[in-house]
Amino acid sequence: SDKMKIRKKRWNIRASEMSKNTLNPIRAIVDGMKITPNPEKPMIALSIGDPTVFGNLPTDDKVLQAMKDAIDSHKYNGYAPSVGYQKSREVVASFYSCPEAPLEAKDVILTSGCSQAIELAINVLCNPGQNILVPCPGFSLYKTLAVSLGIDVKHYNLLPERSWEIDLRHLERLIDEKTACIIVNNPSNPCGSVYSKEHLQDVLAVASRNCIPILADEIYGDMVFPEYTFHSMAPLSRDVPILSCGGLAKRWLVPGWRMGWILIQDRNQAFGPEIREGLVRLSQRILGACTIVQGALESILNNTPQEFYHDTVSFLKSNSEICFSALSSIPGLTPVRPSGAMYLMVGIEIENFPEFENDVEFTERLVTEQSVFCLPATAFEYPNYFRIVVTVPEDMMAEACGRIREFCQEHYKPHRQDTNGLDQ
Amino acid sequence: SDKMKIRKKRWNIRASEMSKNTLNPIRAIVDGMKITPNPEKPMIALSIGDPTVFGNLPTDDKVLQAMKDAIDSHKYNGYAPSVGYQKSREVVASFYSCPEAPLEAKDVILTSGCSQAIELAINVLCNPGQNILVPCPGFSLYKTLAVSLGIDVKHYNLLPERSWEIDLRHLERLIDEKTACIIVNNPSNPCGSVYSKEHLQDVLAVASRNCIPILADEIYGDMVFPEYTFHSMAPLSRDVPILSCGGLAKRWLVPGWRMGWILIQDRNQAFGPEIREGLVRLSQRILGACTIVQGALESILNNTPQEFYHDTVSFLKSNSEICFSALSSIPGLTPVRPSGAMYLMVGIEIENFPEFENDVEFTERLVTEQSVFCLPATAFEYPNYFRIVVTVPEDMMAEACGRIREFCQEHYKPHRQDTNGLDQ
Ligand SMILES: Cc1ncc(COP(=O)(O)O)c(C=O)c1O
Ligand SMILES: Cc1ncc(COP(=O)(O)O)c(C=O)c1O
Numbered sequence: 001s002d003k004m005k006i007r008k009k010r011w012n013i014r015a016s017e018m019s020k021n022t023l024n025p026i027r028a029i030v031d032g033m034k035i036t037p038n039p040e041k042p043m044i045a046l047s048i049g050d051p052t053v054f055g056n057l058p059t060d061d062k063v064l065q066a067m068k069d070a071i072d073s074h075k076y077n078g079y080a081p082s083v084g085y086q087k088s089r090e091v092v093a094s095f096y097s098c099p100e101a102p103l104e105a106k107d108v109i110l111t112s113g114c115s116q117a118i119e120l121a122i123n124v125l126c127n128p129g130q131n132i133l134v135p136c137p138g139f140s141l142y143k144t145l146a147v148s149l150g151i152d153v154k155h156y157n158l159l160p161e162r163s164w165e166i167d168l169r170h171l172e173r174l175i176d177e178k179t180a181c182i183i184v185n186n187p188s189n190p191c192g193s194v195y196s197k198e199h200l201q202d203v204l205a206v207a208s209r210n211c212i213p214i215l216a217d218e219i220y221g222d223m224v225f226p227e228y229t230f231h232s233m234a235p236l237s238r239d240v241p242i243l244s245c246g247g248l249a250k251r252w253l254v255p256g257w258r259m260g261w262i263l264i265q266d267r268n269q270a271f272g273p274e275i276r277e278g279l280v281r282l283s284q285r286i287l288g289a290c291t292i293v294q295g296a297l298e299s300i301l302n303n304t305p306q307e308f309y310h311d312t313v314s315f316l317k318s319n320s321e322i323c324f325s326a327l328s329s330i331p332g333l334t335p336v337r338p339s340g341a342m343y344l345m346v347g348i349e350i351e352n353f354p355e356f357e358n359d360v361e362f363t364e365r366l367v368t369e370q371s372v373f374c375l376p377a378t379a380f381e382y383p384n385y386f387r388i389v390v391t392v393p394e395d396m397m398a399e400a401c402g403r404i405r406e407f408c409q410e411h412y413k414p415h416r417q418d419t420n421g422l423d424q
Numbered sequence: 425s426d427k428m429k430i431r432k433k434r435w436n437i438r439a440s441e442m443s444k445n446t447l448n449p450i451r452a453i454v455d456g457m458k459i460t461p462n463p464e465k466p467m468i469a470l471s472i473g474d475p476t477v478f479g480n481l482p483t484d485d486k487v488l489q490a491m492k493d494a495i496d497s498h499k500y501n502g503y504a505p506s507v508g509y510q511k512s513r514e515v516v517a518s519f520y521s522c523p524e525a526p527l528e529a530k531d532v533i534l535t536s537g538c539s540q541a542i543e544l545a546i547n548v549l550c551n552p553g554q555n556i557l558v559p560c561p562g563f564s565l566y567k568t569l570a571v572s573l574g575i576d577v578k579h580y581n582l583l584p585e586r587s588w589e590i591d592l593r594h595l596e597r598l599i600d601e602k603t604a605c606i607i608v609n610n611p612s613n614p615c616g617s618v619y620s621k622e623h624l625q626d627v628l629a630v631a632s633r634n635c636i637p638i639l640a641d642e643i644y645g646d647m648v649f650p651e652y653t654f655h656s657m658a659p660l661s662r663d664v665p666i667l668s669c670g671g672l673a674k675r676w677l678v679p680g681w682r683m684g685w686i687l688i689q690d691r692n693q694a695f696g697p698e699i700r701e702g703l704v705r706l707s708q709r710i711l712g713a714c715t716i717v718q719g720a721l722e723s724i725l726n727n728t729p730q731e732f733y734h735d736t737v738s739f740l741k742s743n744s745e746i747c748f749s750a751l752s753s754i755p756g757l758t759p760v761r762p763s764g765a766m767y768l769m770v771g772i773e774i775e776n777f778p779e780f781e782n783d784v785e786f787t788e789r790l791v792t793e794q795s796v797f798c799l800p801a802t803a804f805e806y807p808n809y810f811r812i813v814v815t816v817p818e819d820m821m822a823e824a825c826g827r828i829r830e831f832c833q834e835h836y837k838p839h840r841q842d843t844n845g846l847d848q
Contacts, residue, residue, distance in 0.1 A: 020702065112682070278443030279443070284451070286543050
C-alpha cells in the first residue's frame with residue numbers, strides 16, 4: 001500500500017447508486033433500535049413474518065414427501081425454462097383457474113418467491129419517472145423495489161375504522177398521467193384484513209375508470225378465517241388487467257423455498273403480447289425457482305390435504321382472537337380485529353403514553369422491560385401503531401399479551417400531562 | 425370493447441424500457457433460425473449447456489441424499505437471511521479459502537444461481553453510463569444484464585491461436601475513466617479454455633495498473649482436464665479486489681437448483697465496507713437461494729466423493745478428445761482444443777463453404793441435413809465459429825462428428841469459386 005502512493009491511479013471503488021437506493025425500511029428501523037431484552041424475562045419475538053420459526057406450524061408431510069419424490073425422480077436437476085416447467089405452470093394455472101377468469105400454462109410465470117414475482121411485475125409495468133400506488137400501511141418491499149428502479153411511490157390510505165378498507169377517494173385522487181399501476185395487497189400484511197367482494201369491485205372500478213392495471217399481491221390468498229371469504233381480484237373484473245402475485249411461502253408454510261408465481265390475468269387483452277413478452281425476457285436475467293420445488297409443485301398443490309389448510313387457518317384465527325381480546329381491554333391500545341393472514345395491527349394512543357415519542361420508542365421500551373418485541377408500524381409508513389405476528393405458540397401469545405398489559409398499565413397516563421414524563 | 429370507445433381514457437399499457445432492453449442473443453438467434461431436422465436422422469443437440477439433459481452425467485447420490493436429509497431435518501423451511509444462512513456461508517468460505525486468499529462467512533453471499541451472483545456483482549459495481557469489459561467470445565448474460573441496466577459493454581478479444589488467452593493490449597486499450605469492472609471467465613464458456621497462472625497474473629497486472637476491480641466468473645472452477653490446473657484469480661493478487669462468482673450448477677451437475685455465490689476477495693480493502701453493504705442491500709430485493717439447497721450445502725461440499733469430480737472431468741476430457749480429433753481432420757473446420765469446462769469452439773473457413781453466408785446459415789443447414797444442432801458463435805459475438813457442448817453420451821458425440829464430416833465433405837469448396845454455390 002506504500003507502493004500505491006507512487007502510482008497515478010488510486011483504487012476508488014464506489015457502490016452503485018442502485019445499491020445505495022435499495023433501502024429496506026424494516027432493517028433501517030430495527031437496526032436503529034436498542035433491542036436489549038429484560039434478562040429476567042425470556043424474549044418473545046412477535047415481529048418476524050416467518051410462520052416456521054417456532055416450530056408450531058410445520059408444513060404438511062405430503063409437501064415434504066413431494067420434495068423427496070422430486071429428488072428421487074432424478075428428473076428435476078437440469079435447467080427449466082426461465083418461466084418454469086410447462087407442467088408446473090399448468091398445475092398452477094389449473095389450481096387457480098375459475099370460470100370467470102380461466103388460466104392456462106401460458107398465463108403463469110414461476111419465480112423465485114413472491115418477491116421476485118413482485119419485482120418482475122413492477123419491472124415490466126413501470127419506467128423510471130412513473131409512479132405506483134401502494135397501500136399505507138403496507139408491505140415495504142413495494143417501495144424498496146420501486147425506489148431502487150427510479151419509480152416514484154405514492155401511498156394511498158387504508159382506513160383502520162373500516163377494517164383497513166382502501167380510502168377510494170384518496171386512491172383515485174393520487175392517480176395521474178404517470179401512474180403505471182396500483183398495488184393491492186389482500187389479505188394484507190401488516191393489517192390482517194380481508195376485503196369483501198364489493199370493496200374489491202369498487203377498487204377495480206377506480207382502476208377501470210382510469211385505465212390503470214393492478215398488481216394484486218395475493219400471497220396470503222385463502223388464508224382467511226372461516227367466517228370470511230377470500231376473493232381473488234381477477235374474476236371480479238372483465239376489463240382491468242391484473243398481475244396476480246402469489247407463492248408457496250405462506251399458505252404452505254415454506255417461505256425459504258422461494259417458490260412464487262405471477263398469474264397474468266388479462267381477459268380484455270389490455271396487456272396484449274407486449275407485457276407477456278416483457279415478463280419472459282425479464283425472467284431470463286436470473287432464471288426462476290429451484291427445479292426440485294417446481295417438480296414437487298404438482299403434488300403440493302393437488303395432494304395437500306384440506307385439513308392442513310383448515311388447521312393453519314383455525315390456529316391463526318384462534319390465536320388472533322386471544323390476542324385481540326386481550327389487547328382490546330388494555331387502556332391506551334386500539335387493536336384492529338383481523339380477518340386473515342397472520343398479522344394484527346395495534347394502535348397506540350401515543351398522547352396517553354407521555355414517556356414515549358412514538359411507536360419506535362414504545363416498542364423499544366417494551367423489549368427493554370418486558371422482552372416482547374413487536375415491529376413498530378413506522379416500518380410500514382404508519383406511525384403509532386405496531387404489528388403483531390400471530391403465528392407464535394398459543395401460550396407465548398397469551399404470555400406476551402399479559403406482559404404488554406403490564407407495560408401499558410405502567411406507562412399509560414391519560415389526560416395529557418404537562419410533566420415531561422418523569423417516572424411515577 | 426365497444427363500451428371502451430365512449431370512455432375518455434383508453435387502455436394503453438406498454439412494457440417498460442428495461443424489459444425491452446433485456447435481450448437474450450441466444451434466444452434472438454435461435455428463434456430466428458429454421459431448425460427442422462432431417463426426418464431420416466434422429467436429432468442430436470450439441471447446443472444445450474445443461475449437462476443433465478442426456479442422463480449420462482447424473483449428480484452424485486450423496487448430493488441427492490444431502491437434499492433429502494435437509495428436508496427431513498425440518499430445519500430449512502423458514503426464511504434464511506437474505507445473504508444466506510451463516511452456517512452455509514461458512515461452509516462455502518472454508519471450501520474455497522486458501523492461505524493466500526483466506527475467506528470467512530462474511531465474505532460469502534449466497535445467491536439464486538451464478539446468474540444472480542453475476543447480476544448482483546454488476547449491479548453493485550456499475551452505474552448507468554459506465555462500462556464493463558467482457559470477453560469476446562463470451563457468455564452472453566454479461567451483456568444482457570449490463571445493457572438492461574444502462575451499462576455499456578466493451579468486448580475484449582480472446583485469441584484462438586493462443587488457446588483463447590486474452591489479448592492483453594486490446595484489453596488495456598479499452599479501459600477508460602468510465603470502466604467499472606473487467607469480467608474474466610475462466611474456465612470459459614464457450615471456449616473450454618483454462619488460463620495459466622502466468623496469464624492470469626498478466627490480466628491482474630492490467631487491472632492493478634488501472635485500478636479496475638475484477639468480476640471473476642469461476643462457475644467452471646476446477647472443471648479442468650487432468651493435465652491442467654485451475655487457478656482461481658484471488659490468490660494471485662494482493663491488491664486487485666475481486667468478486668468471484670460460482671455455484672453448484674456445473675461441477676455438481678445440478679443447474680436447476682439455482683444455488684450460486686459471490687466470494688468477496690478484497691485483501692487490499694479496496695472494496696471497503698461500501699461494496700459489501702451494497703451487496704447485502706441488493707440481496708434483500710428478492711432474497712437468495714432455496715433454503716433446502718442451502719441446508720444441504722455443508723454435506724454437498726464436504727461429502728461428495730473425489731471420485732465423482734474426477735469421473736466428470738475424465739468424461740469431459742475423453743469426449744472432447746473424441747470430438748477434437750474427429751473434427752481436426754475435417755477440411756474446412758478448425759476446432760480449438762479445450763482444456764476444461766464443457767465446450768469446444770470450432771472455426772468455419774466460411775470462404776471455403778460458398779453456399780453459406782455465415783455460421784448461422786452453416787449451423788442451420790447442418791440441422792436440416794444432418795439433424796445435428798450446434799450453437800452458432802454469433803450468439804457469443806464471434807461469427808464463423810460454432811460451439812459444441814461435450815456432455816452428450818460418447819456414441820452420440822462420435823455419431824455427430826461423423827455427420828458433421830459428411831456435411832462438410834458435401835459443402836466444402838476450397839479455392840473460392842465464382843459460381844454461386846450450385847450443388848455438385
Ligand atoms: C404482502 C407480502 N407480499 C410478498 C411477500 C414475499 O413473499 P416471498 O417470501 O414468497 O418472497 C411477503 C412476505 O412476507 C408479504 O408479506
Ligand atoms: C460462464 C457462465 N457463467 C454463469 C452461468 C450461469 O450459471 P447458473 O446456472 O448457476 O446461473 C453459466 C451457465 O451456463 C455460464 O456458462
